[in-house]
Amino acid sequence: MNDTREHILRVSYKLFLKKSYKEVTMKELVENSGLSKGAFYHYFEGKEQLFGEVIDKSFSDFSVDYSKFSHDSLYEFFHDYIKFINERMELFKKNNDCDSVFDLNYFSLIFDACKLIPSFYEKLNANLQDELNAWTAIIKLAREKGEIKSPMSDEQIARIFIYTNDASSLQNILKGQEPVLSSSLLQLWKDFYEEIKE
Template sequence: MNPSKKKILENAFNLFLTESYSSVSMQRIQNASGVSRGAIYHHFKSKEEIFEEIVNEYLIPAFSTYSMIQEDDKSSLQNMIYASIKCRQSHINLLKEVTSFKMVDFYFFKFIFQASEHCKDFTEKVNVLSEKEFNGWRNGIQLAMRTGEIRSDIDLDYVAQSFMTIPLGLGVFSAFSNYININTKDLRTAYLRFYSLLKKTGFK
């Protein structure tokens, strides 16, 4: 990406994370980025265009960890879990890299709500990715059931849905719990505990 364009996106992202969409103007983005007016309009026609590219660059990938998992890591459910956590950590590292303040879940979830309100096709994009994510987990769980990695008497759709919602639930909890820092340690613990339950007799 062009360095000037990258600078504009990163600084605008910081503004949108901490402030309301309506309070962020092109002038404020220009001032925060330290570029000329000509430079900002060379890359973007409007604030709406900047916002949409930020959503596509920094937010949308958070809804699609499965699509980033390598084929070799799909050989077992346990490998998928570790690979998914690694992908999330990589995205978290990116967010920390481009933000100029201490990035916490509260700001990220606040930004999601802004995206749903102000970014065209956001909901549709998320729904498409969520369906892919669900089907990906479902396939991995089904394979694990066939190979004996986990029990075969579980509710396949429920378990696939759970693997999708565990990160979301932890994120929402941390977002409203005294601004806890974003991390994947709790996610790893939750995933592996759930995984261990799938191997135990009597859990459905």
């Protein structure tokens, strides 16, 4: 991607995180980019187009390719997941020169995107379904291999892994902490795993 375009996206992401979509003005976006108005408009026609690309980039930066995780065991799968999240968050912080990846404003940004970009809402729901499918598949495989045993269905177990991640992330954000405290989430998942392990 073009360095100038990338710079504009990074600066705009930070502004959209600080304020809502409606509160950020084109004037602020141009000023914070450090570019002339003409140079800025060479890359983006307006705020709506820019916001859409900021959302797409942010979404793709945090999209998970579950096929890259170990499928040898559920245990290795969730360890790979934690490792991926840690690496992605560190890379994001480095590339965006910030201390934290998410805060409450991140959720506002997501809700703005759902309201303003219909295709994003569909993409988000597809992503959530992919997440459920990936977890359900590895749990099914773990059950078939005799790694785990539980009266709960594969999907119920998958939802516990997913929802504990979501809930702990939200709770940490509300406390002003990093959303995924990998050590505490990993310990929670390990403890749950011990309960369902064969």
